[in-house]
Amino acid sequence: MLPGTIAKTVHWAFGQDIAVLPRIFDDGITLAVMERRLDSALTLAVRAQLCHPRGLEWQWRGAPGPAMQEDLARRLPAPEAGEALVEDIGTIAEAMAYLFSTETIGIRLRTLEGAMCPRFHVDNLPVRLVSTYAGPASEWLPEHAVNRDGLGAPHPHKPDIVADPGTIQQLGVGDLALLKGGGWVGNETRGLVHRSPQPAPGERRLLLALDPG
Template sequence: MLPRTTADISTHWAFGQDIEVLPRIFEDDITLAVMERPLDSALTLAVRAQLGHQRGLEWHWRGAPGQAMQEDLARRLPAPEAGEALVQDIGTIAEAMAYLFSTDTIGIRLRTLDVAMCPRFHVDNLPVRLVSTYAGPAGEWLPEHAVNRAGLGAPRPDKPDIVADPGAIQQIGVGDLALMKGCGWVGNEERGLVHRSPQPASGERRLLLALDPG
């Protein structure tokens, strides 16, 4: 085996355009695995239809992915008559998540947001989460070299800035599927991915999907 270079050691993310990139989250050094994907026209139209309604969306599910989950989601959409592509996409993602983590239970949230949900850089205390932004600005994250972990946690006047290099802030693409390790992943207690929610522009709304296995 060839020795790893310094660049290899510092690179804790994996990006790809195929679903095979997602299992790389199980590698010890990887804290972010992203499947890059554009939203097709049917899915884009379904998303626009939901955001075109004044009523917001706040849907939660915890249980097995499958027909019951998809039917429940369809009933809760602001524009269910135009939501088939979105329901099917979330169903496919949920089933893939259940398969990847060998679980029958998935926690799912789909919500519209017009403010930043978590505007401060932070780490999650859970093992892993999958997030995908269907519309609006997608999440931002920091490479480890740009993080001052002493600044994490509840803000205090004596804490240093979390961001050691503002020019290193990265952003996930709209439509991408991003698996993020948190501090609850065994062996990753001090290396949870540092990330935050961006602030939508005035009058803009995000449509955000989040899934937790188990």
Template sequence: MPALSTPHSQVITPLGVPSSAHWAFSQDIEVLPRIFDDHITLAVMERRLDVALTLAVRSQLACQRGVEWHWRGAPGLAMQEDLARRLPAPEAGDALVEDIGNIAEAMAYLFSTATIGIRLRTLEGAMCPRFHVDNLAVRLVTTYAGPASEWLPEHAVNRAGLGAPHPDKPDIVADPAAIRQLAIGDLALLKGCGWVSNEERGLVHRSPQPAPGERRLLLALDPG
């Protein structure tokens, strides 16, 4: 799997996390294949953005023009060149282009596919403010700036409330104190309802609402 810059650590079970937990967190990239475990619906490689990448992100967000880039195809030089051309501050985007290239190659390797769907965009509002599940098999998300995605442990979900809102539906969140949030830079694989044998257990998550004047920079990748 392509290397991604991060401190190395072993995969451990933090204190207070039940052994039956459906999530796995580690600073080691080897945590990402845990998404293939039947009981895991969230696998997260925790990482901090280095100085060069942080500066590249800030340079893009400092421009009035937002980022709105889509790609579907093989990761590689053509993808990176297309991304560089479409950044609002391409002269300061090398570290961001390289990081996205590494993530796309890791995604292709992990899922044995030559085709990756990629979306990089700035957001000033919540893209999906209601807790929901994805109908696709799996998606990787990472937030480069702004508030990162929120998710719910299974014990805090009332799945009867999912889907289109209706007055007769119960609240999706059974325990508001249990809402959890990813961190900036985290690489998170979210298993959806399209994953075979996971039809009723897709990870419940949502996009947070940025503060007034705040912008998110969000990357999402879908294999195949």
């Protein structure tokens, strides 16, 4: 967490209970994070997928439920060890559908060996949930540390996006983070600025992303 000296600019909410996630509906909040640690069964399931030589890139768009979980289980590199992971993603998807009153969820689960979006940016959609099961988790910037004139496609005449590199924040492995984007009505110029970190050589990330609707 950031020092209390900048409390007046806080636009994030962190907590260890799922009740923190609805804070994303607050006008001043652009990041709501349920902090959690993966239990041993889930950790072993994740490790089994990452130890398999085959990578994973699974997508689903539709209702969460048994069909979604069955499709995911079939696509896992190590399905015989993936039960805890499938159950966890099923629970998260159902919670997301309930929170945003939708029957349709877009889900992506993928392994990454490089930074998917290495440049700080804002998602052009209302909201996205991200969770890193393994590897370095997503990085984000508090608003006071952002120079928004630098966002968008890189250009030699654009200023640096990061006004103060010492303020770069990072989520934890296992955290469930709701990121409000520029597509959220009333938040068009205040979407959370974030990026994918660069894994160390030989390291793999397992990243989950969910979009409601």
